[in-house]
Amino acid sequence: DARVTQTPRHKVTEMGQEVTMRCQPILGHNTVFWYRQTMMQGLELLAYFRNRAPLDDSGMPKDRFSAEMPDATLATLKIQPSEPRDSAVYFCASGFEQFFGPGTRLTVL
Amino acid sequence: QKEVEQDPGPLSVPEGAIVSLNCTYSNSAFQYFMWYRQYSRKGPELLMYTYSSGNKEDGRFTAQVDKSSKYISLFIRDSQPSDSATYLCAMSRSGGSYIPTFGRGTSLIVHP
Numbered sequence: 001d002a003r004v005t006q007t008p009r010h011k012v013t014e015m016g017q018e019v020t021m022r023c024q025p026i027l028g029h030n031t032v033f034w035y036r037q038t039m040m041q042g043l044e045l046l047a048y049f050r051n052r053a054p055l056d057d058s059g060m061p062k063d064r065f066s067a068e069m070p071d072a073t074l075a076t077l078k079i080q081p082s083e084p085r086d087s088a089v090y091f092c093a094s095g096f097e098q099f100f101g102p103g104t105r106l107t108v109l
Numbered sequence: 110q111k112e113v114e115q116d117p118g119p120l121s122v123p124e125g126a127i128v129s130l131n132c133t134y135s136n137s138a139f140q141y142f143m144w145y146r147q148y149s150r151k152g153p154e155l156l157m158y159t160y161s162s163g164n165k166e167d168g169r170f171t172a173q174v175d176k177s178s179k180y181i182s183l184f185i186r187d188s189q190p191s192d193s194a195t196y197l198c199a200m201s202r203s204g205g206s207y208i209p210t211f212g213r214g215t216s217l218i219v220h221p
Contacts, residue, residue, distance in 0.1 A: 043153075
């Protein structure tokens with residue numbers, strides 16, 4: 001049963017701490033997306049990779065966010081330093097049809 | 110004005126009703142149209158995907174695209190309490206990166 005996996009599922013941290021979220025896309029998918037979802041803004045695209053290369057990260061605050069794909073089976077999203085306004089659910093999706101993972105619920109205190 | 114507009118609801122209907130969910134958009138370059146269902150505390154899951162105009166049916170679900178009016182719809186027949194979820198529309202341009210633009214989602218409640 002092919003699915004996108006994300007870790008951790010929940011993360012509570014204090015302001016200023018580094019947060020790393022991981023995503024394993026569906027094997028064979030060459031596109032990976034990172035989204036942030038909040039009640040106020042809905043789903044916002046943060047970054048988009050094709051064949052592991054970042055094609056669009058215009059939605060990502062560059063001063064604190066970074067996204068990488070060290071290999072085809074792993075995508076990472078890092079926030080350093082984290083702020084309370086980063087509290088949201090972060091989703092990874094792979095494939096053109098956007099198969100979503102279960103999300104990482106981040107709370108920054 | 111957002112590129113994709115979707116009424117957040119909630120839309121509350123009795124079990125068995127026909128549900129109509131809609132999105133409007135402003136960018137005539139959109140060619141791919143998708144509907145996702147998102148249960149509480151879960152990731153969105155793709156329900157329907159259509160290209161350009163026309164209708165597509167899958168079981169109790171029908172997706173309709175009217176490009177001349179820049180209007181898309183998702184109909185759910187014989188709605189069930191298990192259909193209670195948030196429904197997001199999404200659309201993307203042909204060619205290029207296929208990055209979708211999502212609506213905010215409509216919350217649907219089907220009560221027994």
